[in-house]
Amino acid sequence: MDLGLKNKNAVITGASQGIGEAIAHSLADEGCNVAICARNKERLDKTVSDLQAKGVKAIGVIADLSSEAGCQLFIEEAAKKLGSIQILVNNVGGMIPGTLATMDESTWSTAINVNLMAAIYTTKHAVEHLKNNEWARILNVTGFSGTQLLPGALSTTIPNAGLIGFNKLMANELGASNITVNNICPGMINTESWGPRGEAMAKVRNTTSKELRSGFASQTMLGRWAEPSEVGDLAAFLVSQKNSYMTGTTVEICGGITRYIG
Numbered sequence: 001m002d003l004g005l006k007n008k009n010a011v012i013t014g015a016s017q018g019i020g021e022a023i024a025h026s027l028a029d030e031g032c033n034v035a036i037c038a039r040n041k042e043r044l045d046k047t048v049s050d051l052q053a054k055g056v057k058a059i060g061v062i063a064d065l066s067s068e069a070g071c072q073l074f075i076e077e078a079a080k081k082l083g084s085i086q087i088l089v090n091n092v093g094g095m096i097p098g099t100l101a102t103m104d105e106s107t108w109s110t111a112i113n114v115n116l117m118a119a120i121y122t123t124k125h126a127v128e129h130l131k132n133n134e135w136a137r138i139l140n141v142t143g144f145s146g147t148q149l150l151p152g153a154l155s156t157t158i159p160n161a162g163l164i165g166f167n168k169l170m171a172n173e174l175g176a177s178n179i180t181v182n183n184i185c186p187g188m189i190n191t192e193s194w195g196p197r198g199e200a201m202a203k204v205r206n207t208t209s210k211e212l213r214s215g216f217a218s219q220t221m222l223g224r225w226a227e228p229s230e231v232g233d234l235a236a237f238l239v240s241q242k243n244s245y246m247t248g249t250t251v252e253i254c255g256g257i258t259r260y261i262g
Ligand SMILES: NC(=O)c1ccc[n+]([C@@H]2O[C@H](COP(=O)([O-])OP(=O)(O)OC[C@H]3O[C@@H](n4cnc5c(N)ncnc54)[C@H](OP(=O)(O)O)[C@@H]3O)[C@@H](O)[C@H]2O)c1
Pocket: 013, 014, 015, 016, 017, 018, 019, 020, 037, 038, 039, 040, 041, 043, 063, 064, 065, 066, 091, 092, 093, 094, 095, 114, 115, 141, 142, 143, 144, 156, 185, 186, 187, 188, 189, 190, 191, 192, 193, 194
């Protein structure tokens, strides 16, 4: 199936590794140009050159999305260098292990800014660029801690639930401009960040990271974690021209870890 992504321009936040990088690769495989950002230059440059090797235009911008200024800088640089923007993927974020007692003001600020406010600010600054097209797409990467109880996941549960509300509001506001807005909701995805995070979580739960990982795997119906590329391929469909009538939804890619009905 031709997804209609060839020569389109996509902007993906926080994409030098993990799920964002995988989404960038899945889009590049469809001939879509990409702009990505991160804070660490070395890793960003490596990912950009891997993407360019696929024959698309790929641009890397060093930006810290924990402030509105960082989000605006990324969008403006991406628009200038790509020429236009049809697709925005709000991916940046991640869980910071901690409890109500241990999470201080600075940790909360990072958690809320990077997991929720970055999506709001990048959307704010990208909307006028997106509106210059016949159709455009916004995809927010949330997580299943926003849809069902994941004990201890303070740093993501609250922003992820907020993203689900933001998604619905934006889908309603931007529908008239033929901009669809959806959430993708990953479960346990085997990204680099789970190395240190898994160690920290295991310590709090008085177990080993190996046991922690197999415990999460056994909670899924498929009995395993997913590879980032599995999320990337679903994301490519969700932001494509082919996905023309889905908006305001949250699409899970969780291997069946969620148990609610309806
Ligand atoms: N992995 C999972 O199991 C899972 C499950 C559910 C939801 N998710 C969601 O999926 C998204 C991606 O997760 P991931 O596991 O792929 O994350 P990851 O491996 O930690 O990658 C995060 C990316 O974002 C960049 N980044 C982090 N903070 C940034 C900042 N302040 N400004 C700009 N760039 C920043 C990182 O590069 P630098 O460090 O160089 O900036 C990196 O490229 C997150 O929203 C996460 O909540 C993940």
